[in-house]
Amino acid sequence: MIKIYSDSVTGNINIEDENGTQFPNTLKAIIDDPADSFFSIENTITEEFIFFNLDYTEYVDENENPWGVSGIDACNNLNAIFTFSGNNLIPPTITSNSTINSVEGNEINYQLTSDYGVSFFWDGLPSDLQPKSEDIRKLIGGSNLAVGVYNFNAIAKNYVGEDSLSITLNVNNPPYSNTKSIQFNNQDWLGGDASLLSDVLGRTGNGSGSSDAWTFSVFFKGSTATQAQTILYFGDSDGSNGGTIHLTQVNNSGNKSLRFRYGSSNNRIQVQTTQGSITPNVWHHILVSYDGGTTGSSSGDISDYYSRFKIFVDGVEPLRNNTNNNFGYSASVDADNFRVGRYTSGNYMRNGSKVDELAIWDSDQSANISDIYNSGVPFDYLTLTDKPKHWWRMGDGDTYPNIEDNGTEANCTFQMINMAVSDIVNDVP
Numbered sequence: 074m075i076k077i078y079s080d081s082v083t084g085n086i087n088i089e090d091e092n093g094t095q096f097p098n099t100l101k102a103i104i105d106d107p108a109d110s111f112f113s114i115e116n117t118i119t120e121e122f123i124f125f126n127l128d129y130t131e132y133v134d135e136n137e138n139p140w141g142v143s144g145i146d147a148c149n150n151l152n153a154i155f156t157f158s159g160n161n162l163i164p165p166t167i168t169s170n171s172t173i174n175s176v177e178g179n180e181i182n183y184q185l186t187s188d189y190g191v192s193f194f195w196d197g198l199p200s201d202l203q204p205k206s207e208d209i210r211k212l213i214g215g216s217n218l219a220v221g222v223y224n225f226n227a228i229a230k231n232y233v234g235e236d237s238l239s240i241t242l243n244v245n246n247p248p249y250s251n252t253k254s255i256q257f258n259n260q261d262w263l264g265g266d267a268s269l270l271s272d273v274l275g276r277t278g279n280g281s282g283s284s285d286a287w288t289f290s291v292f293f294k295g296s297t298a299t300q301a302q303t304i305l306y307f308g309d310s311d312g313s314n315g316g317t318i319h320l321t322q323v324n325n326s327g328n329k330s331l332r333f334r335y336g337s338s339n340n341r342i343q344v345q346t347t348q349g350s351i352t353p354n355v356w357h358h359i360l361v362s363y364d365g366g367t368t369g370s371s372s373g374d375i376s377d378y379y380s381r382f383k384i385f386v387d388g389v390e391p392l393r394n395n396t397n398n399n400f401g402y403s404a405s406v407d408a409d410n411f412r413v414g415r416y417t418s419g420n421y422m423r424n425g426s427k428v429d430e431l432a433i434w435d436s437d438q439s440a441n442i443s444d445i446y447n448s449g450v451p452f453d454y455l456t457l458t459d460k461p462k463h464w465w466r467m468g469d470g471d472t473y474p475n476i477e478d479n480g481t482e483a484n485c486t487f488q489m490i491n492m493a494v495s496d497i498v499n500d501v502p
Contacts, residue, residue, distance in 0.1 A: 164234025253468025286365030336402025369401025
């Protein structure tokens, strides 16, 4: 059985048999005797028979119906669709779109269309994109292509000429959807390569200004546990003497609050929100910012040191208590450790505490709290004018045990430590 039909999209003649699909456009059906049931099909350019002396019932349309009720009937009907401009020696023209838009993870299904094209070729295809074996005009694949722009060429030829088209493939980020968070129990934590954030959260001295500024934003759902629970920790492996950034949920007579410390155990600035500013088992958005200025050494400047830091809970600054050890911290913050859910040792998150959408900027974003908080609704931070350098979705798009960085740097992957795939949960703000 030989299937012959005119492609409604391209106008080309398609011929399908056990050898695949052809697209010859210079054809003629020839019958020697009108009384015969047999006839042939010739390529009029090469003057070669594509099919020779076959019964008319072997030639069918796209619905597998014979092209006629006799040899001469089928022969005439086929010649009616074979009356094609290719016989008039017109070179091909590609008519398909020059731009393909796709989304990361999606399959691409693109068809090359042309007027008068007979044979088709591709040049420079991305490695994950290939033509279908049975129809070279159609491209499939592409689900493994990373976000980016890819360029390649399509070529259509016939017996008198050719046409080419430069095609741009845009692979875009998938639409934002927040469906996952990370759940922590005792001894669970996330570890990242602190050195990759040395120019963001680290510093070399007593705050040089905006170049040392930073902001981090996170959604947090704390537990009822009475122990102090580290939410985020960055800095020196010697917390007693080296500089650290340490955000913790603390307990006071059953009331929860946030404690932020900057510096070492011996020399530090501490900012603590008032009791009850955090409600257990409720999602809260937390943003902490640092303007990059000096943070210690002089008792007369302690108010300035406190003012360097702002802390927001659900878009507003709660009342807070400011304290210090030895009038703050004036030394460097080294990039030794970067963790979620653990201090240098201990202070783990407990009892099903959860974290979602952790983002870090290398600038003071306190003036943009309204945009970042977004009334408590997580969104695509890369749509912000000031995009975060690092952003962990905490489950969405991640594969255990890796929590990928989606910020503009996108280079710091967290490892889930002492955790299981079941700790990626469907509980979100």
